[in-house]
Amino acid sequence: MSGFAPITVRQPAPFDIVDDPVGVCGIGTGFEATFSARVRDAGGHELAQVSIRAGLGNGALGNFHVELPLGPVPGSFQGTLEVFEASAADGTELNKVVVPITFGRALIETYRGFLQYTVEPGDTLTAIARRFYGDGTLFGRLFEANRDQIHDPDLIFGGQVLRIPQ
DSSP: OOOOOSEEEEESOTTOEEOSSEEEEEEEOOGGGEEEEEEEETTOOEEEEEEEEOSOSSSOOEEEEEEEOOOSOOSSSEEEEEEEEEOTTTOOEEEEEEEEEEEHHHHOTTOOOEEEEEOOTTOOHHHHHHHHHSOGGGHHHHHHHTTTTOSSTTOOOTTOEEEEEO
């Protein structure tokens, strides 16, 4: 039976739409019970970083919950959350966990959450955007919010459950 990884991120899940601040939780440990969380945009620019204390520094794992305030609206819809331990010897990032995320405020500046919509046969992202936003040209917002399951905005399928940012 294998044990737990030194760092596990439980929230956000891959491709979640995140708020500002970005809430992060999981279990972990690091050198002297310290490790870090960082958010980057799609271009790799650091938007926020915080230190985390969890565990006892002797290998014991502990729960953690931190928030990373983003500041200005990110310049990309997609980004990453990175949680890692810095090597005491040379600062190398160890036990790094990278989670792809979508920035809610980049989709809608006043982002508050999302509705779920089950695609009907014959639906298009343009028609769904028109229905929910009153403007079919906002279909890109739906595409970006659902990049984990839509790879081409012209190909959606009946039965898919899409997130509709609000």
